[in-house]
Amino acid sequence: MTKMSFENHIMKQFDEELEEIRTRLMEMGGKVEHAVKRGGQRLSRTGDRRGRKTCRRNGSGYR
Numbered sequence: 001m002t003k004m005s006f007e008n009h010i011m012k013q014f015d016e017e018l019e020e021i022r023t024r025l026m027e028m029g030g031k032v033e034h035a036v037k038r039g040g041q042r043l044s045r046t047g048d049r050r051g052r053k054t055c056r057r058n059g060s061g062y063r
Helices: 003-045 049-057
Strands: none
Touching: none
């Protein structure tokens, strides 16, 4: 394997690994977003005054 070929191989492998990390981070972000949304919904349904106030303050739309 020539030096240039080896460097291209390393860069391609690095790019693939970065893409995998990006994909996993996006999946994690989606799970966090879903959990926060569900948490806000549950807070608003509990009838707890502080929970409703927190939801309003954060602009979650749950009253």
